[in-house]
Amino acid sequence: MKESIGPRTLGFPTPVFIVGSYDDKGKPNIMNAAAAGMCCLVPPCIYVSLREATYTYHNIMKRKAFTVSIPPEKYVVEADYFGLTSGKKADxxxxxxxxxxxxELVDAPYVNEFPVILECKLKETVNLGSHNMFIGEVLDLKxxxxxxxxxxxKSGKKLNRIDPEKFLPLIFDLSTxxxxxxxxxxxxxxxxxxxLLKK
Structure with a gap:
């Protein structure tokens, strides 16, 4: 029998999204965004949902751009740190x-050591309650x-794709x-x- 545990979000597993932005003085900043993911295929779009109290929220509102750097598992300490302090207090x-x-494409920095980068221009902002959703159109995946x-x-075309077993992305579960x-x-x-289509 299933047990009700109340209205909560669930999105496990998700890769860790490290969001890059510049502040008013051009200082590069990064943060760990727990509420983030893919939201559209054409055009390719991702979202990060942030509280207005965060430093990154105001950076994105002013610069109209952000990046997402996805860390491999060996950077768990750094990735967690990025969510523990504000860019107002620390570099x-x-x-x-x-x-x-x-x-080179958007007004935001990314993390050189992380192997997967999404460069996004701000497409839309949606107020959802505690968080505002920033929808970013992906201009490039590096x-x-x-x-x-x-x-x-299937058509015989050669494609470059990310191999998860080579990348070893760091995964986060918000519930635990x-x-x-x-x-x-x-x-x-x-x-x-x-x-099952044949049945």
């Missing part, structure tokens, strides 16, 4: 020893070659407030379910 890049890189894999589509590793592949998407 998170300096403290963590990581390197800010100025995006990926380190070391985590790419070549696959062939814990970080996890990605597990092993157990099936083929858009394929395995076809066995």
């Amino acid at each position: 998170k890049f300096e403290v963590s020893g990581l390197t800010p890189v100025e995006s 990926v380190d070659k070391e985590v790419l894999i070549d696959i062939t589509s 407030r814990n970080y996890y590793k990605l597990g092993e592949k157990i099936g083929d998407g858009f394929s395995d379910g076809s066995k």
